[in-house]
Amino acid sequence: MTGRTETRLWIAQRASAAVLALCVIVHLATLIYAVHGGLSAAEILERTRGSAAWLGFYLLFVVAAAIHAPIGVRTVLREMTSWRGRSLDLAAVLFGLLLAMLGARAALAVFGWGAVFA
Amino acid sequence: MPDERTLEVKVWRGGESGRFQAFAVPRRASQTVLDVVTWIQRHLDATLSYRYACRVGMCGSCAMTVNGKPRWTCRTHVDKVADGDTLTVAPLANLPVVKDLATDMAPFFDKWAKAEGRFVPADERPADFHTVPPGTRASRAANAGIECIGCGICYAACDIVRWNRDYLGPAALNRAWTLVNDVRDAGNDVRLAAVAGDAGCHACHSQEGCRTHCPKQINPTASIAGLKRATMVAAFKGRL
Numbered sequence: 001m002t003g004r005t006e007t008r009l010w011i012a013q014r015a016s017a018a019v020l021a022l023c024v025i026v027h028l029a030t031l032i033y034a035v036h037g038g039l040s041a042a043e044i045l046e047r048t049r050g051s052a053a054w055l056g057f058y059l060l061f062v063v064a065a066a067i068h069a070p071i072g073v074r075t076v077l078r079e080m081t082s083w084r085g086r087s088l089d090l091a092a093v094l095f096g097l098l099l100a101m102l103g104a105r106a107a108l109a110v111f112g113w114g115a116v117f118a
Numbered sequence: 119m120p121d122e123r124t125l126e127v128k129v130w131r132g133g134e135s136g137r138f139q140a141f142a143v144p145r146r147a148s149q150t151v152l153d154v155v156t157w158i159q160r161h162l163d164a165t166l167s168y169r170y171a172c173r174v175g176m177c178g179s180c181a182m183t184v185n186g187k188p189r190w191t192c193r194t195h196v197d198k199v200a201d202g203d204t205l206t207v208a209p210l211a212n213l214p215v216v217k218d219l220a221t222d223m224a225p226f227f228d229k230w231a232k233a234e235g236r237f238v239p240a241d242e243r244p245a246d247f248h249t250v251p252p253g254t255r256a257s258r259a260a261n262a263g264i265e266c267i268g269c270g271i272c273y274a275a276c277d278i279v280r281w282n283r284d285y286l287g288p289a290a291l292n293r294a295w296t297l298v299n300d301v302r303d304a305g306n307d308v309r310l311a312a313v314a315g316d317a318g319c320h321a322c323h324s325q326e327g328c329r330t331h332c333p334k335q336i337n338p339t340a341s342i343a344g345l346k347r348a349t350m351v352a353a354f355k356g357r358l
């Protein structure tokens with residue numbers, strides 16, 4: 001892997017980490033607020049349904065996670081095992097796509113389009 | 119004499135495989151670990167191999183593992199590091215052992231070359247001495263790392279070096295960072311590309327094992343963070 005690619009991956013991971021930090025705070029704050037308010041899961045879904053803002057927020061969350069996690073996992077694997085090269089890069093990309101798919105499915109369900117993937 | 123204290127010293131003997139050999143060494147005031155090793159070699163076993171030159175913390179050749187930690191032995195007092203009356207001395211970690219306490223430093227310095235740690239003059243035949251403006255951010259950064267004595271202690275303390283044999287390591291990267299900040303140098307495009315590889319600055323975990331152990335109080339972690347920023351800027355400018 002060239003220095004340029006490695007540097008780009010590093011930038012992508014830092015940038016996605018910054019986005020994730022914000023997303024996690026908003027996500028947890030909302031969660032705590034909703035639970036303290038005594039809302040049930042159904043009531044929460046009632047409120048998020050059809051909200052483009054929440055859909056956008058969670059899709060952003062998912063994209064950031066799908067970028068951040070595979071880069072980190074690839075690094076960890078390269079440090080702790082002897083797995084290197086193309087096959088590892090490909091596995092990391094596939095892992096990212098899997099995360100993106102699972103995440104998008106959850107975000108769409110929050111929006112009320114759960115049936116699309118069900 | 120019954121009141122004379124004795125130090126029990128376990129010393130590594132052999133190469134990559136070997137064993138610890140115990141020696142009894144009289145304890146003295148202000149004794150350094152290098153004094154102890156030298157005493158053993160002069161009085162108990164002339165075949166003990168180890169390395170030193172200056173004895174005053176300048177040459178960087180006397181580093182060993184003392185009670186599990188990498189240290190410059192000529193400036194390390196026994197009183198400070200002995201575990202009661204016992205001392206364990208082993209060769210520096212993360213480097214091939216030549217014999218006993220002497221390691222092969224070649225892989226360590228080869229990585230300085232790989233990190234383009236060589237000065238590349240911007241002006242081959244300057245008409246006058248180059249002016250390095252003092253107090254600028256660059257000159258302060260270069261100054262902070264320039265006193266490295268090449269002892270390899272940071273290299274022995276670094277987990278990433280242990281896990282990834284290709285990792286350039288804290289000293290080579292620190293050297294590269296001093297040159298990145300040297301206004302007389304013109305080798306940065308090549309240098310930044312060299313330190314940005316998957317065994318370069320981005321592999322560092324920033325946990326400061328190197329800084330904790332550096333006897334010259336250099337902070338290679340900060341230098342490596344500087345390289346990460348510099349490679350990022352170079353990537354954005356399309357120069358990487």
Ligand code: SF4
Pocket residue numbers: 275276277278279287288321322323324325326327328329338339342
């Ligand atoms: S901060 Fe980086 S270079 Fe220093 S010991 Fe840790 S991983 Fe190694």
Ligand code: SF4
Pocket residue numbers: 178265266267268269270271272273288289292331332333334335336338
């Ligand atoms: S940075 Fe410090 S520990 Fe590392 S080689 Fe230089 S002087 Fe030794």
Ligand code: FES
Pocket residue numbers: 170171172173174175176177178179180181190191192193
């Ligand atoms: S002998 Fe030179 S630094 Fe210790």
